[in-house]
Amino acid sequence: TEDHDHQPVDLDRLRRTAETVLRGNWSGDHMVPSRTLYPHQWSWDAAFISIGLAHVAPDRAWRDLRSLFTAQWPDGRVPHIVFDPGVNEKDYFPGPAFWDVPPLPGGPSHIRTTGIVQPPVHALAARMIHRVAPDAEELRWLYPRLVAQQEYLLKHRDAGGAGLASIVHPWESGLDNSPSWDDALAQLPADVRVLDRYQRRDVQVSVATHRPTNADYARYIALAASYRDNGYQDFDLLERHGFVVECPAFNALTADAELALAEIAAVVGADPGPHRERAAGITQAMIERLYDPETGLFHTLDVRTGKRSKARCVNGLMPLILPGLPARVAASLADQAASARFGLSPVPVPSYDRTAPDFDPLRYWRGPVWINVNWLLRRGFAGHGYAAEAEALRQAMLSVVDRSGCFEYFHPTTGEGIGTPEFSWTAALILDLLA
Numbered sequence: 001t002e003d004h005d006h007q008p009v010d011l012d013r014l015r016r017t018a019e020t021v022l023r024g025n026w027s028g029d030h031m032v033p034s035r036t037l038y039p040h041q042w043s044w045d046a047a048f049i050s051i052g053l054a055h056v057a058p059d060r061a062w063r064d065l066r067s068l069f070t071a072q073w074p075d076g077r078v079p080h081i082v083f084d085p086g087v088n089e090k091d092y093f094p095g096p097a098f099w100d101v102p103p104l105p106g107g108p109s110h111i112r113t114t115g116i117v118q119p120p121v122h123a124l125a126a127r128m129i130h131r132v133a134p135d136a137e138e139l140r141w142l143y144p145r146l147v148a149q150q151e152y153l154l155k156h157r158d159a160g161g162a163g164l165a166s167i168v169h170p171w172e173s174g175l176d177n178s179p180s181w182d183d184a185l186a187q188l189p190a191d192v193r194v195l196d197r198y199q200r201r202d203v204q205v206s207v208a209t210h211r212p213t214n215a216d217y218a219r220y221i222a223l224a225a226s227y228r229d230n231g232y233q234d235f236d237l238l239e240r241h242g243f244v245v246e247c248p249a250f251n252a253l254t255a256d257a258e259l260a261l262a263e264i265a266a267v268v269g270a271d272p273g274p275h276r277e278r279a280a281g282i283t284q285a286m287i288e289r290l291y292d293p294e295t296g297l298f299h300t301l302d303v304r305t306g307k308r309s310k311a312r313c314v315n316g317l318m319p320l321i322l323p324g325l326p327a328r329v330a331a332s333l334a335d336q337a338a339s340a341r342f343g344l345s346p347v348p349v350p351s352y353d354r355t356a357p358d359f360d361p362l363r364y365w366r367g368p369v370w371i372n373v374n375w376l377l378r379r380g381f382a383g384h385g386y387a388a389e390a391e392a393l394r395q396a397m398l399s400v401v402d403r404s405g406c407f408e409y410f411h412p413t414t415g416e417g418i419g420t421p422e423f424s425w426t427a428a429l430i431l432d433l434l435a
């Protein structure tokens with residue numbers, strides 16, 4: 001046991017630190033994930049951020065979600081980045097010129113966005129903000145938009161035909177360079193010459209050995225360009241696009257969003273029934289397609305090859321957030337999360353199996369600890385009656401952030417802060433854990 005296991009957490013100092021980060025990262029009508037590395041608005045960041053912000057600045061929490069959904073596309077997709085027109089194009093790559101989204105008929109013409117999505121955590125966020133700072137008017141504004149977001153994912157993105165949403169880019173998962181995508185990406189050429197035409201901004205602002213490799217980055221750029229050049233359309237994805245994958249975390253969050261929508265529906269006078277049915281359908285399809293009883297984990301499915309990835313990654317634990325998961329499946333996830341492969345404390349659950357030969361404690365989503373997935377896992381434990389594990393994970397999160405600061409991610413052994421130092425969702429979710 002390392003000494004940080006025993007250090008008492010200074011709760012007041014922690015709260016003040018987190019509040020300071022969120023004050024510094026507010027940009028008029030939205031929060032940036034980080035002033036330096038991520039100077040625009042990100043989709044799932046906004047959801048996590050608003051959950052924590054609700055406790056200290058509920059107006060800003062509602063505002064952040066409203067800003068994001070103002071940029072929603074007419075087909076229902078919520079873009080993964082909404083660009084701030086006040087930020088210089090060279091301050092983030094790939095920026096609005098690369099994504100080149102044409103003004104959308106019926107959509108806001110002055111707002112520039114990417115054309116891919118991120119996990120739909122926003123219904124959960126709306127439900128949670130409403131509990132802390134009730135505002136039925138905001139919920140009424142958001143409800144049809146949240147429903148359209150779900151319909152986009154469950155109709156346009158059901159490339160596998162089984163009722164699950166596919167992602168068309170690793171960035172859509174939020175777990176950029178997770179080993180979950182290695183098999184699917186290995187089938188694509190990695191032509192790093194594509195990077196000659198662009199400047200990677202992330203490796204200038206952050207440490208290159210912590211960020212995705214150039215080979216991976218070249219594939220990210222090629223995939224984004226291919227989706228863009230197909231007009232951001234989703235028909236015939238399997239024939240037209242090189243990356244079509246079902247992710248267990250993305251789909252668990254999609255099902256969880258339906259459960260949140262069922263509760264929101266009750267407030268706004270809509271029918272909760274269909275939302276509950278959809279959540280149950282997604283949960284069932286996930287168990288059939290993505291669960292491996294031998295590993296006791298969920299795995300990503302490459303819809304193009306029909307093969308499940310063997311990698312054991314944190315997204316494979318995420319279905320624990322679903323209350324409808326059979327107790328035996330929940331028990332196997334809980335076992336795995338507490339096992340030597342992951343481990344809940346003294347440092348929270350890492351992004352990848354600690355015992356894997358290619359576990360990398362520093363490289364982004366291939367080893368380090370992230371607070372957002374641990375915050376979700378904690379909810380999962382609590383929801384399935386694992387109170388001790390939920391509390392151990394909560395303490396581990398508070399302790400690592402208290403010692404190191406509101407970093408983007410943390411070293412999975414030492415707990416040292418890595419990446420960008422004043423990271424919004426870390427600060428926000430700590431405030432939620434302290435509430």
Ligand code: 2M8
Nearest residue numbers: 033038042044045171174175176202
């Ligand atoms: C990271 O992703 C962006 C691309 O969207 C990047 O690497 O530039 C991921 O950690 C993602 O989950 C997160 O939403 C984003 C902003 O915090 O950064």
